[in-house]
Amino acid sequence: MSKPPRRSGPPRRPSKTGGPARPPFGGKPQRPRRATEQDHVPDGPRAAERAGERGTARPVRDRPVRERAPLERSFNERTGKPGERRPRPDNRSESDERPSRRTDRRPPRRTDERPTRRSEGAAAPAAHRPGAPQRIAKLLARAGVGSRRDIERMIAEGRVSVEGTALTSPALNLASLDGVTVDGNPVAAASATRLYRFHKPTGCLTTARDPKGRATIYDLLPKDLPRLVTIGRLDMNTEGLLLLTNDGELKRAMELPANALIRRYRVRVFGSVNARALEALAEGVTIEGVRYGSINADIEHKSGAYAWLVITITEGKNREVRKVLEHLGLKVARLIRVSYGPFELEDLPVRGVEQIPDDAVSRLRSRLPGK
Structure with a gap:
């Protein structure tokens, strides 16, 4: 008896309909697979027709599959599992059924409430009350x-x-x-804050007394002025605007680098001025381990080996302008401070003293933190 010819191709796999399994090539017949619920197909003439074309009908469950309840109705009253939602009454909105995230029992804040500023007549904090x-x-x-x-x-x-x-x-x-x-x-009681402009000349120190007996700015001030302290310092060979006040708190606030009050200088230098080196000062510079912040330097006028520069700083460290320019290879021939914060030297004569108006001082105090 002759053997049937061998067929080529992939091995035969068992039928998914539950009928007799087709043995793979060279294998043994497999046991029919048990029908499962996944084998259910919808009823109808077209479904039966398709099943008849395949030679066998897929088993149909004896009862229809129950439809899944909507999410609003799937809340378990007994377990109360998180993530499931309670049935929403008709008189509640979608936002009302969201669980509250508040952990305390304080009433929710109204959306129309806004924080209001303390009125002028309200009591001030104890640290700022007079007395x-x-x-x-x-x-x-x-x-x-x-x-x-x-x-x-x-x-x-x-x-x-x-x-x-x-x-x-x-x-x-x-x-x-x-x-x-x-x-x-x-010590007398604190009086009203006063602020003065003084055009400091060269050749005097910004200090109350000098052990070596050299001249100080207090030797040049009128004797009828109240006791004053300087805001910042100018060295002996620096001239220009120097501010004085009778309020130590105002002095400290104006000197703090964090408040970044602008100090502007006009400088006459000798040497080769490099415009790119001046522009690089805007990124700051470190000299002998001391870091100086952003410095704005512009060339005002240049004539031969001399040039006038305009330097703007906000930190006011000791001899900052001189050290930075000497670091660039420039020799400072003259240094004049022309402004400090909102106050200008203008045409105030040398050794001249002038009181700054109270309204200008009030505007400055309002800008400074903690004043």
Whole structure:
């Protein structure tokens, strides 16, 4: 008896309809697969016709598959599983059924409520009320004795006393300066803030006293002025605008680099001026381990080996302009400060003193943080 010819192609696979399995090439007949629920096909003449074309009908379940309930109706009242939603009443909106994220029992904030500013008649914080206790360093600074750091240094040196007892720590709050003495002299109550412009000449120091006996700016000021402290410093060979005030707090706020008050200078230099090197100062520069921030430098006029530059800084570090220009190979022949913050030197004569109007001081104080 001759063998049937072998057929080529992939092996035969069992039928998915549950009928007799077709043995693969060279294999043994397989057991029919058990029908499952996935074998269900919808009823209808077309379905039966398709099943008849395949030679066998797919098994049909004896009961229809129950449709899945909508999400709103799938909430389990007994378990209350998270992620399922309760049936929504007809009188509730879609946003009402969302669970609240609030963990406290405070009433929700109304959307039309907005934070309002404290009215002028409302009570101010205790630290800013007139007569409220304040740190002694702040009171002495407002009285024009010096800056807070200077006063803390005086206290450490035992120069500040209260009712005859020398202080050893600045951690003391007082409502007034009654009974407070500095170097044995009573301190007057703080007066209204005053600010002055002074055209400093060369050849004098910006200090109250000099151990070597050299001239200071206080030797040039009129004797009828109140006790004043300088805002910033100008070295002996620098001239121009110097601000003085009787308010140590204002002095400190205007000197802070964080407040970035602009200081503008006109500088006469000798040497080869490199425009690109001046432009690079806008990114800052490090000299002998000291980092100087952004500096704006422009060439105002150039004639031969000399040039006039306009330098703008905001930090005001010690001899900053001179050190930066010397780092670029330029020799400073003359240095004039023409402005500090919103105040200009203008045509104020050398050694001239002029009080700045109170409204200009008020506008400045409103711009400074904490003033």
